[in-house]
Amino acid sequence: MKVFTYQRPGATAEALAAARTPHTKFIAGGTNLLDLMKLEIETPEHLVDVNSLGGHLDKIEATPEGGLRVGALVRNTDLAADSRVRRDYAVLSRALLAGASQQLRNKATTAGNLLQRTRCPYFYDTNMACNKRQPGSGCSAIGGFTRNLAVLGTSDACIATHPSDMAVAMMLLDASVDTLRPNGQARTIPIADFYRLPGNTPHLDTNLEPGELITSVTLPRPLGGQHFYRKVRDRSSYAFALVAVAAVVLPDGSGRVALGGVAHKPWRVAGADAAMKNGAKAVSDRLLAGAKTTHDNAYKLPLVQRTLASVLNDAKKG
Amino acid sequence: MSHLDHLNRLNDLKLSRRDLLIASAVTATASAIPGLASADAVAEAAPQANSTPAAGAASSTPVMASLKLTINGQPRQLQVDTRTTLLDLLRENLQLTGTKKGCDQGQCGACTVIVDGRRINSCLSLAVMHEGAKVTTIEGLGTPEKLHPMQAAFVKHDGYQCGYCTPGQICSAVSVIDEIRQGLPSHASASLTEKPLLSAAEIRERMSGNLCRCGAYSNIIDAITEVAGAKA
Numbered sequence: 288m289k290v291f292t293y294q295r296p297g298a299t300a301e302a303l304a305a306a307r308t309p310h311t312k313f314i315a316g317g318t319n320l321l322d323l324m325k326l327e328i329e330t331p332e333h334l335v336d337v338n339s340l341g342g343h344l345d346k347i348e349a350t351p352e353g354g355l356r357v358g359a360l361v362r363n364t365d366l367a368a369d370s371r372v373r374r375d376y377a378v379l380s381r382a383l384l385a386g387a388s389q390q391l392r393n394k395a396t397t398a399g400n401l402l403q404r405t406r407c408p409y410f411y412d413t414n415m416a417c418n419k420r421q422p423g424s425g426c427s428a429i430g431g432f433t434r435n436l437a438v439l440g441t442s443d444a445c446i447a448t449h450p451s452d453m454a455v456a457m458m459l460l461d462a463s464v465d466t467l468r469p470n471g472q473a474r475t476i477p478i479a480d481f482y483r484l485p486g487n488t489p490h491l492d493t494n495l496e497p498g499e500l501i502t503s504v505t506l507p508r509p510l511g512g513q514h515f516y517r518k519v520r521d522r523s524s525y526a527f528a529l530v531a532v533a534a535v536v537l538p539d540g541s542g543r544v545a546l547g548g549v550a551h552k553p554w555r556v557a558g559a560d561a562a563m564k565n566g567a568k569a570v571s572d573r574l575l576a577g578a579k580t581t582h583d584n585a586y587k588l589p590l591v592q593r594t595l596a597s598v599l600n601d602a603k604k605g
Numbered sequence: 606m607s608h609l610d611h612l613n614r615l616n617d618l619k620l621s622r623r624d625l626l627i628a629s630a631v632t633a634t635a636s637a638i639p640g641l642a643s644a645d646a647v648a649e650a651a652p653q654a655n656s657t658p659a660a661g662a663a664s665s666t667p668v669m670a671s672l673k674l675t676i677n678g679q680p681r682q683l684q685v686d687t688r689t690t691l692l693d694l695l696r697e698n699l700q701l702t703g704t705k706k707g708c709d710q711g712q713c714g715a716c717t718v719i720v721d722g723r724r725i726n727s728c729l730s731l732a733v734m735h736e737g738a739k740v741t742t743i744e745g746l747g748t749p750e751k752l753h754p755m756q757a758a759f760v761k762h763d764g765y766q767c768g769y770c771t772p773g774q775i776c777s778a779v780s781v782i783d784e785i786r787q788g789l790p791s792h793a794s795a796s797l798t799e800k801p802l803l804s805a806a807e808i809r810e811r812m813s814g815n816l817c818r819c820g821a822y823s824n825i826i827d828a829i830t831e832v833a834g835a836k837a
Contacts, residue, residue: 367790
């Protein structure tokens with residue numbers, strides 16, 4: 288691991304000031320960042336530990352609009368177990384519990400989960416070309432082993448997927464990401480505008496500015512209905528998704544659906560939501576429109592449709 | 606350069622495999638000695654992390670930081686390289702080698718310890734981020750003379766073969782019973798609103814972050830089930 292200096296500020300203003308220095312990173316749970324630092328994929332020269340910032344950052348609070356404001360430092364364990372989340376946003380609890388292991392969820396934070404880097408094996412292997420790790424170096428994944436990689440929203444520069452389960456539920460729920468910009472100004476980014484497609488800048492996962500600090504994630508009013516998070520993976524626990532389907536189904540059969548494991552970001556299509564009453568094929572045709580597959584990952588398209596059919600079938604059973 | 610060219614160039618170096626092994630052993634020893642011999646000197650000479658908060662670390666000189674925490678009930682005050690993981694602090698700085706390094710990337714669970722009442726992967730956590738923390742390792746759960754009930758149950762049920770993953774398995778197992786008692790839901794819980802059961806399916810899911818390549822899983826579940834039942 289490269290040498291770095293370390294600082295644990297007690298106030299957000301201090302944290303933001305520290306992060307204005309280039310090559311500085313915030314660290315919270317550290318379960319992904321530290322892994323990447325060991326491999327020297329991430330090489331920060333200065334770490335700003337945000338765990339002591341206090342305030343509202345580690346709380347889950349009701350909003351005046353009837354939703355919930357989830358502090359950036361709320362651990363995945365605590366968010367999944369919160370009684371309001373379990374009752375009103377079950378898809379979020381289910382997504383969190385489908386991810387990682389209890390040891391990791393005990394450390395991992397809400398903001399850190401959103402900011403996970405891809406698990407593309409070519410991003411992790413520093414002997415391989417990767418435009419995300421080293422812009423302009425090429426993409427060894429294209430033409431390589433692509434079984435786990437993206438089928439939607441890909442580019443000639445990158446076919447990586449986003450690994451988070453939680454983010455898929457956040458996308459489904461129309462959450463928004465509350466931040467402080469480096470100059471201290473607050474802003475709110477709808478999650479639909481938070482993640483980027485790879486395009487020709489796959490090194491940028493999100494639209495955050497350098498040094499911008501996530502302070503919370505806000506959930507709008509509960510949707511009601513039945514909540515599902517169906518994750519298909521190579522083993523029944525503790526593995527990343529091959530595909531994941533998050534859905535809310537209302538009593539009249541309408542609802543929403545989002546996919547994980549298929550793109551550079553959690554995947555949601557307005558037209559697919561509108562087709563919910565028309566069954567799994569109609570919905571998945573719209574979700575998967577424009578998909579670009581390889582021999583190794585073409586299985587993801589029928590797998591999405593069948594997983595969705597299973598979810599809609601369960602919804603009918605009530 | 607083709608692969609063959611590369612091999613030919615390697616041959617041109619005229620080093621036998623034996624020579625190469627000796628040469629690399631000498632190099633490894635030489636680079637290890639200064640670190641061992643002058644650990645204290647480095648601690649004094651190196652920049653202190655807390656005194657240079659925004660400096661950044663463009664050089665390769667280790668950055669040291671002071672750290673106070675409690676390990677197995679014993680207060681400790683240390684100077685550590687900021688890069689030291691909690692796992693390496695335990696094993697290398699404090700010689701608490703019960704906690705094991707398996708994958709060192711959060712995939713195997715061999716390094717599981719309990720920090721402030723919660724189990725974590727000590728390999729994916731920086732030591733300096735645990736100021737004031739209370740850490741319990743396998744050495745703090747029981748002793749050879751007075752085993753923790755979970756340790757005794759693992760022995761009774763043969764919950765291991767090579768034993769390498771066992772300290773992590775036991776730290777997790779102790780936590781699993783706590784988590785179910787607290788009512789924390791899991792992926793295996795049929796309902797999110799009712800209290801989770803102390804069932805084999807729940808225990809298996811909750812133990813999925815601890816791999817056992819010898820495959821002692823069914824005996825591990827038996828051991829945990831017995832302890833959970835005995836305390837219920």
